[in-house]
Amino acid sequence: xxxxxxxRRVATHPVQALGRSALAAVRLVGAVGVFAVRGIIAALTPxxxxxxxxxQIVAIGFFSLPVVGLTAVFTGAALALNIFxxxxxxxxxxxxxxxxxxxxTRELGPVLAALMLAGRxxxxxxxxxxxxxxTEQIDxxxxxxxxxxxxxxxxxxxxxVLTLPLLTAVADIIGIAGGxxxxxxxxxFNPTVYVRNTINFLESWDIxxxxxxxxxxxxxVALMGCYHGYNASGGARGVGRATTHAVVSSAILIFASDYLxxxxxxxxx
Amino acid sequence: MTSAVPKLxxxxxxxxxxxxxxxDQLDLSVAPGRSLVIIGGSGQGKSVTIKAALGLLRPExxxxxxxxxxxxxxxxGQRRKLFSRxxxxxxxxxxxxxLTIWENVAFRLINADGVSRRxxxxxxxxxxxxxxxxxxxxxxxxxxxxxGMQKRVGLARAVVAQPEILFFDEPTTGLDPITAAxxxxxxxxxxRRLGSTAVSITHDLASAQTIGDEIAMLHDGRIIWxxxxxxxxxxxxxxxxxxxxxxxxxxxxxxx
Numbered sequence: 261x262x263x264x265x266x267x268r269r270v271a272t273h274p275v276q277a278l279g280r281s282a283l284a285a286v287r288l289v290g291a292v293g294v295f296a297v298r299g300i301i302a303a304l305t306p307x308x309x310x311x312x313x314x315x316q317i318v319a320i321g322f323f324s325l326p327v328v329g330l331t332a333v334f335t336g337a338a339l340a341l342n343i344f345x346x347x348x349x350x351x352x353x354x355x356x357x358x359x360x361x362x363x364x365t366r367e368l369g370p371v372l373a374a375l376m377l378a379g380r381x382x383x384x385x386x387x388x389x390x391x392x393x394x395t396e397q398i399d400x401x402x403x404x405x406x407x408x409x410x411x412x413x414x415x416x417x418x419x420x421v422l423t424l425p426l427l428t429a430v431a432d433i434i435g436i437a438g439g440x441x442x443x444x445x446x447x448x449f450n451p452t453v454y455v456r457n458t459i460n461f462l463e464s465w466d467i468x469x470x471x472x473x474x475x476x477x478x479x480x481v482a483l484m485g486c487y488h489g490y491n492a493s494g495g496a497r498g499v500g501r502a503t504t505h506a507v508v509s510s511a512i513l514i515f516a517s518d519y520l521x522x523x524x525x526x527x528x529x
Numbered sequence: 530m531t532s533a534v535p536k537l538x539x540x541x542x543x544x545x546x547x548x549x550x551x552x553d554q555l556d557l558s559v560a561p562g563r564s565l566v567i568i569g570g571s572g573q574g575k576s577v578t579i580k581a582a583l584g585l586l587r588p589e590x591x592x593x594x595x596x597x598x599x600x601x602x603x604x605x606g607q608r609r610k611l612f613s614r615x616x617x618x619x620x621x622x623x624x625x626x627x628l629t630i631w632e633n634v635a636f637r638l639i640n641a642d643g644v645s646r647r648x649x650x651x652x653x654x655x656x657x658x659x660x661x662x663x664x665x666x667x668x669x670x671x672x673x674x675x676x677g678m679q680k681r682v683g684l685a686r687a688v689v690a691q692p693e694i695l696f697f698d699e700p701t702t703g704l705d706p707i708t709a710a711x712x713x714x715x716x717x718x719x720x721r722r723l724g725s726t727a728v729s730i731t732h733d734l735a736s737a738q739t740i741g742d743e744i745a746m747l748h749d750g751r752i753i754w755x756x757x758x759x760x761x762x763x764x765x766x767x768x769x770x771x772x773x774x775x776x777x778x779x780x781x782x783x784x785x
Contacts, residue, residue, distance in 0.1 A: 309640065392625075395623055396619045396620070396621060396623040397623050397625055397626075399580075399583075399585050399619065399623065400617065400619055400623035400624075400625075401625075402583075402585065402608075402609075402612065403583060403585075403612050403615060403616075403617040404612065404636050404637040404640070404641060404686070405609045405610075405612040405613050405637055405640075405641035405642075406609075406636065406637070406640045406641050407605065411640065
């Protein structure tokens with residue numbers, strides 16, 4: 261069906277179109293759910309392909325440090341300026357370090373690190389696994405008595421869940437440092453006082469809750485990359501489509517789960 | 530093992546994609562140690578026949594029996610065990626492009642059979658020699674090899690664990706005639722050396738006659754002719770004649 265035909269269908273049979281997309285959505289959620297469960301089982305039970313896990317930790321974690329670090333430093337700096345301006349409206353400029361620290365550790369550190377990972381890693385995973393699907397490498401792997409869920413999916417899921425919290429910890433530190441740089445170089449805050457205020461203010465839960473978020477986001481990023489790559493069809497175009505879907509769906513799910521987790525954490529404390 | 534029980538048999542296998550019946554109650558079997566080649570036009574269900582036997586596709590109806598036991602609907606674990614007796618050469622060779630040549634050949638040994646890397650490498654190099662590739666390709670990557678060499682590596686990977694049954698999916702597609710002849714020769718040498726049962730699909734008649742003891746022709750999801758390889762040239766079956774002579778006119782209407 262061409263796009264034009266599809267558009268005409270929607271116009272002439274709106275109820276049918278609604279039903280079809282509702283069914284498709286249910287099917288998709290089911291398929292992703294089954295895929296996720298298979299991935300989790302493969303990740304948590306032997307056999308583990310340790311060399312693959314090591315490779316993915318380096319690819320997903322280590323090589324994401326530059327993008328995550330750069331994003332964090334600029335965000336921290338911009339955040340500091342904005343909060344300084346906002347705080348100035350009711351003479352509360354001096355709480356800027358605390359608000360920056362809270363904003364970074366609870367929210368922006370994990371979310372931005374995850375979004376960077378969605379762009380960098382989810383796309384790369386979808387493209388790689390999608391190309392393997394298109395060239396029958398996944399079928400070949402199965403005929404070589406090796407479960408693609410254990411060899412391909414599980415190492416990526418584990419690597420992302422393990423490394424995104426670490427990347428977030430780095431993003432937290434660099435983000436706060438970005439705020440500190442602006443505060444001390446541009447806004448004439450006292451460097452020592454800034455650091456002391458930040459440390460005294462932050463509770464361990466501020467940091468830990470952000471790291472828990474990061475682990476969930478890591479799972480989402482790797483899952484979306486693997487799912488869309490594994491189910492890619494239709495050659496080069498299919499791989500392109502899989503990559504786009506992986507990035508878009510990771511980003512949306514990151515924001516949605518961020519809200520849910522924040523709600524949950526607020527009720528807990 | 531009695532010859533009464535075929536090594537591999539498709540019994541009433543039906544596979545549908547949407548409204549299109551690709552396999553329509555397909556009945557086919559191959560005796561132990563024999564080499565069967567399935568010929569037929571594009572889109573007649575050749576690939577699906579092999580993929581169903583490998584469990585990569587699940588048929589809607591019918592049974593596929595290995596040594597007399599149905600293998601449709603096996604669990605992943607049982608299927609994995611079964612695959613240790615099977616070798617497959619895929620159409621595009623399907624080498625893992627992130628691994629070196631020897632790691633490709635030794636993939637099953639390292640990842641499924643728990644053979645040490647050192648031992649696996651030795652066996653991989655032996656297998657490469659079997660397909661006339663020298664040990665110095667071992668540390669190169671698939672993208673550095675020509676199509677014909679990739680096919681050889683694929684063949685080495687298929688035979689390295691000495692399978693009981695070998696599948697060849699369009700082994701000569703995309704190769705020049707001389708390279709194709711070399712691959713055909715290697716395939717028939719390896720099948721003979723291992724004494725394996727072989728199932729191949731191809732639309733290359735030279736290939737079919739070199740590697741097949743028997744030939745079956747698939748049309749519209751059914752076997753419409755079957756006979757010894759030598760009879761392919763002499764049969765008066767109109768479908769086979771049209772296919773062998775490559776005529777556009779005949780009982781087979783071309784849909785391309």
